[in-house]
Amino acid sequence: MGISFWQILIIAVIVILLFGRGKISDLMGDVAKGIKSFKKGMAEDDTADASQSQSPKTIDHKPADTVSAQKTEDQSKAS
Template sequence: MGAFSFWHILIVAAVVILLFGRGKISELMGDVAKGIKSFKKGLSEDETTAAAPPPATPPRAIDHEPVEPVRVEKAEERSKVG
């Protein structure tokens, strides 16, 4: 009542071959192999693009005019003026 015996597996395999034929099974396995190869290729392409750093842009110089220092008045000086 537990596991399948050799005869069960053999009968299932024979039914699958009769239903699908040898040609369909080999085509299916070929398609599976192509899918695995393209999946691996896609993974390797992702790793190479992730490993390569983006090209560095040189720092740009910012042109600006010098700023005059701001004079901070003390509270005592403000009271004298007004």
């Protein structure tokens, strides 16, 4: 047993009579504003996270002289 079209129609008419068309449209407008506010807040959080993750990273490189000196030492030890 499911809900028929007529039962849904009767419930819709009762809801409209109780709340009126103006209150329902105001309620739907408030819901839409809430969704927009939520999306805006999520977008601001994403941009804040992205700016924090793009902080400069330091890489410790050895100078070229040190690398070549180590290769020379390694080659002399291998001989």
